[in-house]
Amino acid sequence: xxxxxxxxxxxxxxxxxxxxxxxxxxxxxxxxxxxxxxxxxxxxxxxxxxxxxxxxxxxxxxxxxxxxxxxxxxxxxxxxxxxxxxxxxxxxxxxx
Amino acid sequence: xxxxxxxxxxxxxxxxxxxxxxxxxxxxxxxxxxxxxxxxxxxxxxxxxxxxxxxxxxxxxxxxxxxxxxxxxxxxxxxxxxxxxxxxxxxxxxxxxxxxxxxxxxxxxxxxxxxxxxxxxxxxxxxxxxxxxxxxxxxxxxxxxxxxxxxxxxxxxxxxxxxxxxxxxxxxxxxxxxxxxxxxxxxxxxxxxxxxxxxxxxxxxxxxxxxxxxxxxxxxxxxxxxxxxxxxxxxxxxxxxxxxxxxxxxxxxxxxxxxxxxxxxxxxxxxxxxxxxxxxxxxxxxxxxxxxxxxxxxxxxxxxxxxxxxxxxxxxxxxxxxxxxxxxxxxxxxxxxxxxxxxxxxxxxxxxxxxxxxxxxxxxxxxxxxxxxxxxxxxxxxxxxxxxxxxxxxxxxxxxxxxxxxxxxxxxxxxxxxxxxxxxxxxxxxxxxxxxxxxxxxxxxxxxxxxxxxxxxxxxxxxxxxxxxxxxxxxxxxxxxxxxxxxxxxxxxx
Numbered sequence: 410x411x412x413x414x415x416x417x418x419x420x421x422x423x424x425x426x427x428x429x430x431x432x433x434x435x436x437x438x439x440x441x442x443x444x445x446x447x448x449x450x451x452x453x454x455x456x457x458x459x460x461x462x463x464x465x466x467x468x469x470x471x472x473x474x475x476x477x478x479x480x481x482x483x484x485x486x487x488x489x490x491x492x493x494x495x496x497x498x499x500x501x502x503x504x505x
Numbered sequence: 506x507x508x509x510x511x512x513x514x515x516x517x518x519x520x521x522x523x524x525x526x527x528x529x530x531x532x533x534x535x536x537x538x539x540x541x542x543x544x545x546x547x548x549x550x551x552x553x554x555x556x557x558x559x560x561x562x563x564x565x566x567x568x569x570x571x572x573x574x575x576x577x578x579x580x581x582x583x584x585x586x587x588x589x590x591x592x593x594x595x596x597x598x599x600x601x602x603x604x605x606x607x608x609x610x611x612x613x614x615x616x617x618x619x620x621x622x623x624x625x626x627x628x629x630x631x632x633x634x635x636x637x638x639x640x641x642x643x644x645x646x647x648x649x650x651x652x653x654x655x656x657x658x659x660x661x662x663x664x665x666x667x668x669x670x671x672x673x674x675x676x677x678x679x680x681x682x683x684x685x686x687x688x689x690x691x692x693x694x695x696x697x698x699x700x701x702x703x704x705x706x707x708x709x710x711x712x713x714x715x716x717x718x719x720x721x722x723x724x725x726x727x728x729x730x731x732x733x734x735x736x737x738x739x740x741x742x743x744x745x746x747x748x749x750x751x752x753x754x755x756x757x758x759x760x761x762x763x764x765x766x767x768x769x770x771x772x773x774x775x776x777x778x779x780x781x782x783x784x785x786x787x788x789x790x791x792x793x794x795x796x797x798x799x800x801x802x803x804x805x806x807x808x809x810x811x812x813x814x815x816x817x818x819x820x821x822x823x824x825x826x827x828x829x830x831x832x833x834x835x836x837x838x839x840x841x842x843x844x845x846x847x848x849x850x851x852x853x854x855x856x857x858x859x860x861x862x863x864x865x866x867x868x869x870x871x872x873x874x875x876x877x878x879x880x881x882x883x884x885x886x887x888x889x890x891x892x893x894x895x896x897x898x899x900x901x902x903x904x905x906x907x908x909x910x911x912x913x914x915x916x917x918x919x920x921x922x923x924x925x926x927x928x929x930x931x932x933x934x935x936x937x938x939x940x941x942x943x944x945x946x947x948x949x950x951x952x953x954x955x956x957x958x959x960x961x962x963x964x965x966x967x968x969x970x971x972x973x974x975x976x977x978x979x980x981x982x983x984x985x986x987x988x989x990x991x992x993x994x995x996x997x998x999x
Contacts, residue, residue, distance in 0.1 A: 428853040471752070
C-alpha cells in the first residue's frame with residue numbers, strides 16, 4: 410500500500426514540472442493520499458490474462474499518402490508565442 | 506418577437522424557412538436574453554457582432570433558397586473548442602491569452618451548416634470537474650433554484666456547466682459540450698435539459714483542447730431530443746485530422762425518432778442500484794421503466810459486475826492521460842509564461858502559476874501512476890479493469906439493445922458544497938463514467954423533479970455507433986415524461 414507523503418509530493422512535482430507553495434504541498438499530501446487510497450481498490454480485481462484496453466473503439470490507425478498537404482503559415486504558428494523573434498520562438502537557454 | 510428564444514431548433518428552422526421571422530431577429534432575441542441572464546455567468550466570452558454577421562449571412566441564404574441544415578440557429582460553444590480568432594482558454598489562467606488561429610473540426614462543421622455562434626461557455630478548468638466551480642473565471646450558476654432555499658446558488662453541473670446553463674436559461678438554442686466522464690450528461694440532468702455524448706470516435710476531437718484522449722468526446726445539449734439529433738448529425742463524421750475518428754457514415758439521427766420502443770429490449774443494470782441511493786432517484790428510474798414498457802419495450806435485468814471499479818479506474822486513467830496532455834503547457838509556444846532562473850524553472854513557475862488546484866491534483870496523481878515502479882500496479886491494472894468493464898457491456902448487449910439508468914445520484918448541489926472532498930465530488934460521476942470507459946453513446950433526458958424542485962434525468966446507454974436507438978428511446982421517454990417545468994430564473998424573468 411503506497412503513501413503520498415511530502416517526499417512523494419516533492420518527487421512527483423519535479424517529474425511534472427509543477428511549482429507548488431508549501432501550503433499547496435501540505436494540502437496535497439492529504440488529498441492525494443485520499444485519492445490514492447480510493448483508487449487502490451483496483452488491486453483486488455483479478456486481471457490475470459486480461460489485456461490492457463487502450464483503444465476503446467477498435468479503430469485501426471490509417472496511414473495517409475506521403476504528400477505535403479498543410480503548412481506554410483509561420484505567422485499563425487507564432488501568433489500566440491510569449492516571445493518570438495525573426496520567425497522563431499524565443500525560449501530560455503536549453504543547452505548549458 | 507422577444508419569445509423567439511423560447512423556440513426549439515426544429516421550430517425555429519420551420520419559422521426561418523417560412524420567413525415568419527429573420528435570423529437576425531432570432532439572434533437579437535438571444536442577445537437580449539443573454540444580457541438579462543448575464544448574472545448566471547454561463548458565457549465567458551460573448552460574440553454578438555460575429556453572431557449578427559453570421560445571422561445576416563443566414564438570412565441572405567434563406568432569401569436565395571440556399572439555406573443549410575442549421576442556418577441561423579444561435580448556439581453556444583463550450584470554451585474547450587478552439588474557435589478561430591476568438592479567445593479560447595479551457596477556463597484556465599494558463600491559456601488566458603490564447604487566441605486560436607484555427608477552428609476546431611466540430612465548430613467548423615456547425616459554421617458550414619450555417620449556425621450562429623453567440624459566445625463561448627464557462628466550464629471546469631480543462632474540463633476537470635463535475636460542477637464547473639473550478640473555472641478560472643468564477644462558477645456558472647444553475648438557472649434552477651431549490652423551492653425550499655431559493656437564495657442558494659446551485660451548480661449547473663460540470664464540466665460543461667456553462668453550455669448547459671445557457672440552454673436551460675433560453676440564452677442559446679443548443680450548445681456544444683465535451684464529455685470525458687459525464688461532463689455533458691450530468692449537467693444536462695442538473696439543468697433539466699437533454700444532452701448526448703456519442704460513441705467515442707463519432708465526432709472529431711481535432712481542435713478540442715485535450716484532457717483525456719481515450720475518453721474525450723464532443724457532444725451537444727438542447728431542450729429536446731430532436732434538437733440534439735439535429736445538431737449531432739451536423740457535428741459527426743470522420744476527420745482525417747483525428748486518427749481516432751471513425752470512418753463510418755453518419756445516420757440521419759433526426760429521422761430515427763419513431764416515438765415508440767416496440768421490439769426493443771431495455772436493460773436495467775442491477776449494480777447501478779447503489780447503497781444509500783435517494784428514494785426519489787429510484788422512483789424516477791421506476792417511472793422510466795414503466796414508460797418504456799408502455800412504449801412497447803421489454804425490460805430485462807442485466808448485470809455489469811465490474812461497475813463499482815469504474816470510478817477508481819477512471820481516476821487513474823483520466824489523470825494519467827491528462828498529465829501527458831497538459832505537459833504541453835510549458836510557457837514556451839503559447840499561454841502564460843512566468844520567467845524562472847532557467848528553462849526548467851520557467852516551466853515549473855509557468856505551470857504553478859497557471860494551473861488551478863483540481864488540475865494540479867490530477868496532474869500529480871496522473872504523473873504518479875505513470876511513474877517508474879507504479880506504472881504496472883496502477884495504470885496497466887486500470888487499463889485491464891477497463892477492458893473488463895467494456896466486456897461487461899458487450900455481454901449485456903447480447904441480452905438487450907439499450908440500458909436505462911439514472912444520470913446522477915442527486916439533483917444539483919450548492920456552489921461550494923463538496924469542494925473540500927475531491928473523492929466525494931468524483932462519486933457524482935458514478936452513473937456516467939462506465940459508458941465513457943467503454944466508449945458507448947449515452948444520453949440524459951429530464952424526467953422529473955426531486956423534493957427540492959430540482960430536475961432529475963434518466964440516462965440511456967447504447968451499443969457502439971447506435972446513437973439512433975439511444976435517441977429513439979430518449980425521445981419516447983421524453984414524450985412520456987412530458988417535462989415542462991421551467992427553471993426559476995426563467996419563470997421569474999418572464
